[in-house]
Amino acid sequence: STTQSVADGAAGSGIGQSITNAFLKLYLGLVSFLKSILPDSGIFRLPPSTMAFTAIAVPLTIVAVAAVVYFQRGREAQYNIHFTAAQEAGQIAETKTDPQEQRLSWEATLLHLNNAEIYMSTDESQELRLQAQGVVDTLDVIERLDFRPAIIDQLDETTQIIRLIVRDDGLYMLNGTDGVVGRAVLTDEGYLLDTTFQCGPGPYGGFIVGSLVDIAAMPPGNDLKATILGIDANGNLLHCIPGEIPVATPLEPPDINWGSPTKITVDDNDLYVLDPQTNAVWIYRGMDVSQAPRLFF
Incomplete structure (x- = not known):
């Protein structure tokens, strides 16, 4: 009260x-x-x-x-x-x-x-x-693994790695945000970014390469000494070489022309290109991109 x-x-x-x-x-x-x-x-x-x-x-x-x-x-x-x-x-x-x-x-x-x-x-x-x-x-028959950051340097917060390739000479990362490939070399502390590596959209020798949509490892001993091969959505290839300027090469399109290439892979010196828009996988035998590809399936 x-x-x-x-x-x-x-x-x-x-x-x-x-x-x-x-x-x-x-x-x-x-x-x-x-x-x-x-x-x-x-x-x-x-x-x-x-x-x-x-x-x-x-x-x-x-x-x-x-x-x-x-x-x-x-x-x-x-x-x-x-x-x-x-x-x-x-x-x-x-x-x-x-x-x-x-x-x-x-x-x-x-x-x-x-x-x-x-x-x-x-x-x-x-x-x-x-x-x-x-x-x-x-x-529980569980073996715990020791995970740690692979990259010593801090990647930009907008980076979205959509493709990783590991080679003896380094780690290659395709950033889906800008279509640029980054390279990192292995050190005792981890992978260190190679700030001199160039592999992204731009003008190269009279060709305009757009944002890269996929990458593949190049076979050792290739003529250009390229380590990574990239492709944009218009069917342009980019050969990326550590310490040098990339080399651009347009793919000879198939008879029905390109829809929108999205994936590539290199196997036994043959280049395979996936084009979901035309529902096809095309093959360039012997990496000869100056000739029209054959339909793989």
Whole structure:
């Protein structure tokens, strides 16, 4: 009720005033004690407002420090509770011989470790996690692989790799965003981008090549020393050569002309071109692109 609320407010106000008065008395007592042992008492001639502020600020600071200590110790205590439970579950698991019971006990260990590491992670918790996860993986016939970024350099956030080719001389990546091929060379730390490599749309020797839609690895020892072959949607090929300017070559179109080539591959020195728009795969025997292709199927 309203009467009860007023009464509670008055009581709360009275309690707060009592606490403030108590801290003020404590502060004045402390000042009186320091005056008796310090040679210069002038430093304690403070205005009443400053004394009142100090009487409130000091206990609040003490409470804040105490809260920090409490939460730190509280987190450690919670960690110890869950980590002890994890250790006990692991000890039980080591006594089991039935695979299903082993799994349940080790999974319980992992669950307790998850709860413990909400509060903190230690060398002991990580070591127990490796042991528990290793046993569960063995029971599930799982071999975990160590994955890490292949490219040392940061790729642009707009990059969308739609085709990857790995060769002895490097890693080639077709970016679907701009139709440009990037090259990275292998180092001890990983693949490092080759900023000198050129392989993308543009004018080359009187031919205009559009955005590349697919790439294929070129056979070793080819006349142009190209490592990668690209194609645009108009049937133009681009031979990309590390350290040199690419060479463009237009494909001789089939009798029914191109629809929209989308894929290429090179096999046994023959070039295959997929054209979904005409529902056909065309083949250039011996990579002779100056002659019209044959219908493969």
